[in-house]
Amino acid sequence: MKPFVEITQVKKKIDNFHLGPINLTIEPGTITSLVGNNGSGKSTLMKLMMNLANTDSGSINLFNQNVSGDEEQWKSFVSYQSQKMIGWDAFTGENLKCFIAPLYEHWDEQLFQRIVEHFAIPLNQRFSKLSQGSQQKLTLALTIPRNTPLLLLDEPTAYLDIPAKTHLMDILVEWMDQGERSIIIASHQIEDIKKLSDYLFVLRNGEMIGNFEKEALTERYKRYWLRSELTESSIPGEVFRDRVQVVSNHPKETEHYLQEKGLQWTNQSSLDLEEIITLLLSPTR
Structure with a gap:
């Protein structure tokens, strides 16, 4: 099977910040953590992958399609949870589910309801009225059940308490077992990285340090x-x-x-x- 993600010599400049050159390949069946200091470019890289920002040079292919090209079939294979959800504030969780679920052929309603129930997410409240923790839980509940082959999670546990983090880890492990899937997760949480990651892609102030297999790295x-x-x-x-x-x-x-x-x-x-x-x-x- 071909790689889900192929990033080649990608560069991006934002004001005084320089990202890249970035080279990264994501194979099916793997979990890769984007690791770096604050402002190292983890979120920027995810936005580039989703074509929410343009690269200055290089190419990004998702599912054998250039994300900046005319073809957009790749979008149906990717689910993305960003740190801030723009345009959600006025809607309830139930509203958002009704908007999002029909867009995904393999939406898992049972998984959605299970996450909502376990996290006690109030679906009748507007997104803007929820606490940061509840907003994050709802965002995850509306992202993971899309059941796309590739899942991009940007700091998914930043506002979760310890029991919620543990449950999320269990959900993601179970989700990975359902087929040929991959997760890219940007996280500062060392426990998340230890429990989930197969690979660590390390960024330092925009510079690519390397992509390391976790077990090989700890032995090295x-x-x-x-x-x-x-x-x-x-x-x-x-x-x-x-x-x-x-x-x-x-x-x-x-x-x-x-x-x-x-x-x-x-x-x-x-x-x-x-x-x-x-x-x-x-x-x-």
């Missing part, structure tokens, strides 16, 4: 406690040092060098995913 970084401080300015694989502690993203190279120089370490451990992300986003990386 190791911390070593040395018997004494190093005199060398740097060693192979080193990304961080604090006295007798050295963090490496190429442990085999680091260990080979230490053994070759007769330098011993007393202990070693893998890094937590949050520590790895922090290192990747560090300007001194």
